[in-house]
Amino acid sequence: xxxNYIEIKGLYKNFGKLKVLKGVSCNIKKGEKVAIIGAxxxxxxxxxxxxxxxxxxxxxxxxxxxxxxxxxxxxxxxDVIRLSKTYAKLSEVYKAEHPDASTEEIDAAVxxxxxxxxxxxxxxxxxxxxxxKTLYKENFQQVDLSRRDMGMxxxxxNLFNNLTVLENxxxxxxxxxxxxxxxxxxxxxxxxKRIGLEDKAKAYPSTLSGxxxxxxxxxxxxxxxxxxxxxxxxxxxxDPEMVGEVLDLIKKVADAGMTVVIVTHEMGxxxxxxxxxxxxxxxxxxEEGAPEELFNHPKNPRTQDFLSxxx
Amino acid sequence: xxLIEKLGxxxxxxxxxxxxxxxxxxxxxxxxxxxxxxxxxxxxxRIAPKNNPIIKFFDKIAILYITVIRGTPTxxxxxxxxxxxxxxxxxxxxxxxxxxxxxxxxxxAYMAEIIRSGINSVDPGQMEAGRSVGLSWVTxxxxxxxxxxxxxxxxxxxxxxxxLVKETSVVSYIVLRVNGIQKWDLLxxxxxxGLAVPACYLIFLFAxxxxxxAVVMLLTLIQHLIERRLKKNER
Ligand SMILES: Nc1ncnc2c1ncn2[C@@H]1O[C@H](COP(=O)(O)OP(=O)(O)O)[C@@H](O)[C@H]1O
Ligand SMILES: [Mg+2]
Numbered sequence: 001x002x003x004n005y006i007e008i009k010g011l012y013k014n015f016g017k018l019k020v021l022k023g024v025s026c027n028i029k030k031g032e033k034v035a036i037i038g039a040x041x042x043x044x045x046x047x048x049x050x051x052x053x054x055x056x057x058x059x060x061x062x063x064x065x066x067x068x069x070x071x072x073x074x075x076x077x078x079d080v081i082r083l084s085k086t087y088a089k090l091s092e093v094y095k096a097e098h099p100d101a102s103t104e105e106i107d108a109a110v111x112x113x114x115x116x117x118x119x120x121x122x123x124x125x126x127x128x129x130x131x132x133k134t135l136y137k138e139n140f141q142q143v144d145l146s147r148r149d150m151g152m153x154x155x156x157x158n159l160f161n162n163l164t165v166l167e168n169x170x171x172x173x174x175x176x177x178x179x180x181x182x183x184x185x186x187x188x189x190x191x192x193k194r195i196g197l198e199d200k201a202k203a204y205p206s207t208l209s210g211x212x213x214x215x216x217x218x219x220x221x222x223x224x225x226x227x228x229x230x231x232x233x234x235x236x237x238x239d240p241e242m243v244g245e246v247l248d249l250i251k252k253v254a255d256a257g258m259t260v261v262i263v264t265h266e267m268g269x270x271x272x273x274x275x276x277x278x279x280x281x282x283x284x285x286x287e288e289g290a291p292e293e294l295f296n297h298p299k300n301p302r303t304q305d306f307l308s309x310x311x
Numbered sequence: 312x313x314l315i316e317k318l319g320x321x322x323x324x325x326x327x328x329x330x331x332x333x334x335x336x337x338x339x340x341x342x343x344x345x346x347x348x349x350x351x352x353x354x355x356x357r358i359a360p361k362n363n364p365i366i367k368f369f370d371k372i373a374i375l376y377i378t379v380i381r382g383t384p385t386x387x388x389x390x391x392x393x394x395x396x397x398x399x400x401x402x403x404x405x406x407x408x409x410x411x412x413x414x415x416x417x418x419x420a421y422m423a424e425i426i427r428s429g430i431n432s433v434d435p436g437q438m439e440a441g442r443s444v445g446l447s448w449v450t451x452x453x454x455x456x457x458x459x460x461x462x463x464x465x466x467x468x469x470x471x472x473x474x475l476v477k478e479t480s481v482v483s484y485i486v487l488r489v490n491g492i493q494k495w496d497l498l499x500x501x502x503x504x505g506l507a508v509p510a511c512y513l514i515f516l517f518a519x520x521x522x523x524x525a526v527v528m529l530l531t532l533i534q535h536l537i538e539r540r541l542k543k544n545e546r
Contacts, residue, residue, distance in 0.1 A: 054439055148445035158440035162458040171454060172444035217440075224444055 011060035035270035038280035151221025211242030345415025350422025380420035429464035
């Protein structure tokens, strides 16, 4: 257990032969604001989308609030291994052979042995298989559960085109039985008022400007009372005059204490809002640090090169 | 016989035409319903995420079904089903179900492709947005994707229904029976009467054509009403 809200461990993502993420690890603490920068095609969006499993990583683990989201291999999962008869038997044997070993040592050695030689598949009974099944199911359902706590804002807004603005905000809370329809609508109207768009409640997305769409997409995510907000280039598809209103709203959300991960090309905004900036290139995090550190004294030559082009 | 008398006699045959139109419509309607159900099922199987072997297996079956049905003529399919039924049941006093099933199976393959491509043409960002707020695949399909896909597929589905209505005319190749009595579809009755009165064959064909046209125009009207209704909630 630790205070990281999101933990990414050794993430790899291939699209067919194309290797997009090549071993990314990072932790996001509760309340932290993290900006991800880097050239187009460096894997920023892919990494962000792996955080809520919109992309399934090829290897590696994603943990959110200490829950594993990436598919487990039930046969190799620690908790399950410890339930097995094989584990019990091997522990006995190991203890007899190494009387001085600590519990942790025994545990590590036995689990390593079981994993290495794939000892579980054949020798365990129905109770064990049931445990695996439960674990597998829980892991599968965890993705949808965790996504409720992770709001996501897309470059192209992705408002639900067949629903009104109000329905966009209330659909998920009501469908998932988190709120009654009346509660959800009250909350939605409150959010719309805060962004000054309450008169658009009954409008359909096709009638809105880009800036309005994106601000509504942001409050749609907020309507779920998320713990963290993921932004994927939220202003890149906007006309320049609308960028400001959207950045202002994101800043308000950040200042209210929300955990924020934002992929952005707005370096000024990243510098102003972020606690930490990650620079990605070729599917890895090349450099990370506090904004003043990374923007003023980049260490890696590629970071320097990138920043000299965009600043 | 005066011209008036001749026309009067022809007019007296209208009941036969309307009865036959009825059989054509029953067959077409049954086939559309069956085809739509088959089409939706096949499309769902084709589109579902292929994350378990059962879905993968059904997907293969669906692909095979669509390939075979679209790859062979409707008339051949009808004759194969009709002959197989004859082999198994010898005779049926009412066999309207045979063309309904044959055309339904046929139309299902086309409907499946229409529905599948309609769903696929909805922006993938819609599914991602639905999933990102924690909705399941099924809920997102139901609440977001399918309502948008319906709007896209209405014109093509109606096109398929119109083709199907006209295609039912190939049932004149088989013997239709209702309660043991032979009956004819719209083209069938024109053919039968044409054999009896060859001089009027063309007139009978025109009469049949006119009735098909009337049905198609009615369907087109319904299509426009539905399209207008669907468009309304967007402004
Ligand atoms: N669904 C996908 N299928 C195939 N290739 C993809 C897919 N998504 C992204 N890519 C590729 O992965 C690379 C990194 O993409 P992305 O993560 O979007 O980069 P960034 O957001 O940093 O611009 C690009 O070369 C892109 O073409
Ligand atoms: Mg991107």
